């Protein structure tokens with residue numbers, strides 16, 4: 001990376017942090033309570049290191065192989081590493097011991113696989129349960145009405161610690177359209193937090209990406225996952241003229 005590129009990355013990060021702070025203030029909340037997760041997929045170790053040098057404290061990856069490669073290149077030193085993507089049970093073993101949080105647990109089956117692997121390693125793995133708030137058939141995640149049962153079953157596992165909920169709403173035509181899903185998600189979060197399950201701490205509501213994170217914060221998100229606004233467009237997002 002050139003110095004110019006590093007400077008640009010730093011400016012983007014500052015701009016995102018400021019937008020988060022403003023959105024929190026508008027919602028009457030403390031900006032400090034919003035966790036920014038930099039979604040670093042398709043950005044190499046050098047870019048990740050530069051982002052951390054510029055103030056990023058949490059990185060989120062969505063592919064296991066890419067995470068492991070960059071992890072081995074010490075890309076995430078100085079930051080917390082989380083997993084935010086679709087996860088197959090046979091890949092769980094590559095994440096345990098590396099990530100502080102697995103955000104995308106969309107089934108009891110996956111949660112059980114994580115518990116088994118974490119127990120084997122003698123660690124307790126923090127997870128978020130992913131909710132399919134748009135009820136999209138092609139998308140993973142638990143339906144809101146399946147949460148009770150999933151929490152009851154997974155909270156029994158000593159090697160798991162449920163820390164909250166995560167959602168990726170359907171791609172909206174207009175930015176404001178997602179506020180319906182975000183509000184619904186917040187209600188689900190508040191309802192489940194009030195149930196005070198043992199071994200569960202409903203701390204995080206992870207929702208909002210580059211195109212809609214301010215709306216998500218307005219609706220109650222306290223964790224946002226942002227890629228494009230930090231790192232610029234990923235190669236497949238650039239449409240040539």
Ligand SMILES: *Cc1c(COP(=O)(O)O)cnc(C)c1O
Pocket residue numbers: 039041062084085168209210211225226227228229
């Ligand atoms: C890539 C990704 C993001 C960030 O998306 P942007 O639109 O680039 O901000 C957030 N969450 C998940 C699960 C992702 O894979």
